[in-house]
Amino acid sequence: MNLVTSQPKVANKLKSTRMAGKLVNEYWDMVFRAKEEGKLVCWYEGSAINPFLEAADICWVHGEAYSAMLAARHQEGPAQQAAEERGYMKELCSYARTHLGCAVTNQRNRNDADTGVTNVPDDDDLAAKLPAPDMIISAYAYCSTGQQWDEMTSRLFGKKIPIFNVSIPWIWASKKDAGYIRGQEWDETSKYVERQLYDMVKFIEERTGKPYPWDRLRELMGNVKRASELRLEAMDMCTARPAPASFFDWVVSIAPINNLPAGPEIVEYFQAVRDEVAGRVAAGEGAVPREKYRLFFDGIMNWNKVGWLAEKFARYDAAVIAGRYTHMAFWQEPDLIDARDPVLGMGQNYLICPNNHSSPILVDLIMDLCRKYEVDGMVIHASRTCRAFTNPQFLIADAASKRLGIQTTMFEGDVTDESFYKDELVNSRVEAMLEAIDARRMAAA
Amino acid sequence: MGKDALLSQFHSVAADPLGYARDWKARNGGPVIGSFPMNFPGEMVHAAGALPMIIQEAQDQITVGHGLLFPFYCGFTRSTVDQAAKGDLAVLDAIMFGDHCVQLLGAADAVRVQLPETRVIFFQLISSMCDPWTFGRARETFLGLKVELEEFLDRPVDDDALRASIRLFNRNRQIIREIYELRTAGKTDLSASQMQDIVKSSMVMDKAEHTALLEQLLLEIQAGADQRRGLVRLHLSGHFCQAPKQEILDMIEECGAVVVGDDLYHGFRYISTDVNAEGDPLDGLARWYLDRNTGVPCPTRVQNDVDWDAFLIDAMKREEAHGMIVLMAKFCEPHMYYYPEVKEAFEKHNMPHLLIETEHESMALEGLKTRVETFLEIVKRQHAAKTAIPA
Numbered sequence: 001m002n003l004v005t006s007q008p009k010v011a012n013k014l015k016s017t018r019m020a021g022k023l024v025n026e027y028w029d030m031v032f033r034a035k036e037e038g039k040l041v042c043w044y045e046g047s048a049i050n051p052f053l054e055a056a057d058i059c060w061v062h063g064e065a066y067s068a069m070l071a072a073r074h075q076e077g078p079a080q081q082a083a084e085e086r087g088y089m090k091e092l093c094s095y096a097r098t099h100l101g102c103a104v105t106n107q108r109n110r111n112d113a114d115t116g117v118t119n120v121p122d123d124d125d126l127a128a129k130l131p132a133p134d135m136i137i138s139a140y141a142y143c144s145t146g147q148q149w150d151e152m153t154s155r156l157f158g159k160k161i162p163i164f165n166v167s168i169p170w171i172w173a174s175k176k177d178a179g180y181i182r183g184q185e186w187d188e189t190s191k192y193v194e195r196q197l198y199d200m201v202k203f204i205e206e207r208t209g210k211p212y213p214w215d216r217l218r219e220l221m222g223n224v225k226r227a228s229e230l231r232l233e234a235m236d237m238c239t240a241r242p243a244p245a246s247f248f249d250w251v252v253s254i255a256p257i258n259n260l261p262a263g264p265e266i267v268e269y270f271q272a273v274r275d276e277v278a279g280r281v282a283a284g285e286g287a288v289p290r291e292k293y294r295l296f297f298d299g300i301m302n303w304n305k306v307g308w309l310a311e312k313f314a315r316y317d318a319a320v321i322a323g324r325y326t327h328m329a330f331w332q333e334p335d336l337i338d339a340r341d342p343v344l345g346m347g348q349n350y351l352i353c354p355n356n357h358s359s360p361i362l363v364d365l366i367m368d369l370c371r372k373y374e375v376d377g378m379v380i381h382a383s384r385t386c387r388a389f390t391n392p393q394f395l396i397a398d399a400a401s402k403r404l405g406i407q408t409t410m411f412e413g414d415v416t417d418e419s420f421y422k423d424e425l426v427n428s429r430v431e432a433m434l435e436a437i438d439a440r441r442m443a444a445a
Numbered sequence: 446m447g448k449d450a451l452l453s454q455f456h457s458v459a460a461d462p463l464g465y466a467r468d469w470k471a472r473n474g475g476p477v478i479g480s481f482p483m484n485f486p487g488e489m490v491h492a493a494g495a496l497p498m499i500i501q502e503a504q505d506q507i508t509v510g511h512g513l514l515f516p517f518y519c520g521f522t523r524s525t526v527d528q529a530a531k532g533d534l535a536v537l538d539a540i541m542f543g544d545h546c547v548q549l550l551g552a553a554d555a556v557r558v559q560l561p562e563t564r565v566i567f568f569q570l571i572s573s574m575c576d577p578w579t580f581g582r583a584r585e586t587f588l589g590l591k592v593e594l595e596e597f598l599d600r601p602v603d604d605d606a607l608r609a610s611i612r613l614f615n616r617n618r619q620i621i622r623e624i625y626e627l628r629t630a631g632k633t634d635l636s637a638s639q640m641q642d643i644v645k646s647s648m649v650m651d652k653a654e655h656t657a658l659l660e661q662l663l664l665e666i667q668a669g670a671d672q673r674r675g676l677v678r679l680h681l682s683g684h685f686c687q688a689p690k691q692e693i694l695d696m697i698e699e700c701g702a703v704v705v706g707d708d709l710y711h712g713f714r715y716i717s718t719d720v721n722a723e724g725d726p727l728d729g730l731a732r733w734y735l736d737r738n739t740g741v742p743c744p745t746r747v748q749n750d751v752d753w754d755a756f757l758i759d760a761m762k763r764e765e766a767h768g769m770i771v772l773m774a775k776f777c778e779p780h781m782y783y784y785p786e787v788k789e790a791f792e793k794h795n796m797p798h799l800l801i802e803t804e805h806e807s808m809a810l811e812g813l814k815t816r817v818e819t820f821l822e823i824v825k826r827q828h829a830a831k832t833a834i835p836a
Binding site for chain 2: 092143152154170392
């Protein structure tokens with residue numbers, strides 16, 4: 001049964017998030033103009049080191065963000081094909097494959113130019129439009145893919161581009177004092193990352209040939225901190241029934257907090273989102289008009305399917321309220337950031353990637369979110385090529401069932417490779433879960 | 446003991462590593478400490494009087510492990526979690542892991558949940574190999590590991606004991622390297638599976654016991670000579686954490702090849718590098734960790750000034766190999782990332798290679814055999830063309 005047809009939309013998306021689309025377009029236009037404007041370009045993945053770069057007037061390209069943008073616009077095909085032609089296999093992280101495909105395309109065009117063949121990419125060819133890097137910084141929490149992806153990018157460009165690695169250890173949390181953002185392991189790891197970030201700043205200074213503008217970084221981090229506080233405040237208001245915003249609204253709001261310019265615009269954006277959410281709470285307006293079920297979404301986003309899934313769940317009267325991806329990441333702990341002296345707090349926020357704590361802590365945090373938002377069930381997106389997210393999912397499902405007594409269901413998909421997504425399976429599994437929730441309610445009544 | 450009996454003993458241990466661990470424990474009463482691959486300093490555990498063993502992929506079907514890790518994970522991680530869930534790893538008093546691979550991290554998390562009574566010790570080695578702080582961080586990590594081991598075993602690991610263990614492990618590695626040299630030079634007819642048994646049993650057995658057996662084997666094989674002339678000389682590459690299935694190795698050789706070198710983890714990679722036995726042992730271990738990656742580069746590490754593809758080309762020239770078969774464990778991400786570099790370099794140098802993706806579950810050997818036979822024919826023709834005397 002395909003519930004997503006040409007009928008009127010049911011999902012009541014936040015109106016304020018439309019601004020995100022405009023900000024995203026403006027940002028990528030800035031990236032595409034970077035070389036003409038004489039800017040250095042840095043490619044990076046994972047951790048949001050972009051304020052460090054933005055402060056130094058370096059144009060930043062977040063690999064996942066570009067891949068996600070291509071997938072959301074259904075323009076990921078050429079990049080993924082270019083990667084496949086070079087030998088990158090389909091089971092590799094599709095974020096990486098897509099981004100590496102852009103690097104392959106860039107190098108092909110350069111080589112063609114060397115041989116006298118004119119190969120000017122047309123304006124719609126987003127795989128070819130991405131400007132080549134002048135430097136690469138790798139600062140990836142938890143997932144080994146990030147570091148290897150950056151290394152391969154460097155090799156694709158003939159190892160001619162300077163690369164800097166920041167190592168971000170996993171929090172294993174086996175010591176007696178271990179816990180979420182506390183204990184000896186947390187303190188030592190935080191200091192270790194902080195030291196490397198200061199070395200990264202020296203690397204940036206070497207590239208720009210200028211002293212690092214710390215005041216500018218402080219100013220930007222003040223904006224990030226405020227935007228984060230507003231975002232979390234708005235998320236907290238979604239404990240209301242009906243929930244005023246959905247997981248999918250928070251997915252759309254990732255770019256503004258994660259990789260867009262950290263000017264006053266991001267504060268304005270999240271202020272608008274926060275105000276709209278507050279207005280909806282006051283008016284009793286929900287993200288799903290007839291909220292019957294409240295769900296938690298575990299897993300990374302399937303970027304080809306954001307609107308599709310938002311609509312699908314809304315048609316089931318299911319409000320997907322919170323998720324590991326949205327509610328446990330992206331400057332998630334603003335209180336750790338001291339805008340006057342931001343480096344340690346930035347490093348600590350990098351350590352709070354939603355996967356960078358081992359399962360005892362991670363599972364506890366997820367259970368707390370499920371309790372807070374009073375969910376009836378959990379949808380688990382097993383993203384085929386993102387093992388960072390799939391690693392603990394059986395443990396999470398088990399805990400949800402045993403500790404909270406809620407229903408869970410799993411479906412397979414992927415971050416940017418649509419071929420792993422099977423819509424009929426999603427339908428039947430979600431329907432089965434919702435029926436089980438109904439049956440429990442009837443039994444309890 | 447004759448050559449066959451020695452090889453049979455290595456094979457028995459390699460085929461049932463946990464069985465060996467149980468026997469060793471019954472004989473010695475000491476603790477057994479398992480480790481995830483691939484950078485585990487077994488010397489430290491040995492110096493503390495315990496048996497270090499590297500956890501191996503089991504050969505049986507994965508069953509309950511399917512409920513803990515998805516099927517799109519490598520065979521090693523799925524099998525390890527499966528063994529933990531079935532209780533097979535109960536013989537281990539502790540498990541240590543410290544690698545970077547995201548699938549290994551997931552497996553370690555699942556293993557810890559399955560074995561609440563087993564101490565799971567984590568030490569994450571820095572995987573970025575040419576930073577100014579790489580050596581210091583590696584040393585710091587080994588120090589942390591030592592402290593935790595001492596606390597767990599309730600005994601100190603003193604420097605003299607550690608240096609003695611390093612010397613013993615070095616001797617073990619040196620003998621296996623000698624055997625490798627004999628094989629490359631065509632002075633022994635050991636098969637690829639037999640070489641794997643030798644290395645894999647070294648990962649499991651008490652090092653002194655294993656070294657004594659190796660000394661005997663060395664004497665035995667030096668008396669013999671390789672009868673296998675006129676075969677295609679191959680280098681085997683890849684397969685990191687888990688051993689390639691022996692039926693694949695046997696099939697490759699039955700098709701008319703002789704393996705003259707490899708960089709498999711259950712092969713030359715494991716024994717490639719010695720630890721400096723003089724001076725501070727932690728310095729020695731940290732240096733060893735770095736040197737291993739320059740000696741035999743590994744795609745699980747990042748090191749911009751070292752090229753695995755260039756290493757492979759040099760190794761093949763040194764071994765006078767005619768072609769290379771790449772064995773890639775399905776879903777092994779580091780290998781998938783690096784493979785295009787290897788492919789491109791081999792194509793550029795006109796050196797033939799064949800990629801075989803391996804799986805934990807049984808594989809269609811007949812289909813693979815056809816591919817290998819075809820590849821060997823191509824290699825033979827290319828080699829004949831290269832060595833033909835111009836008219």
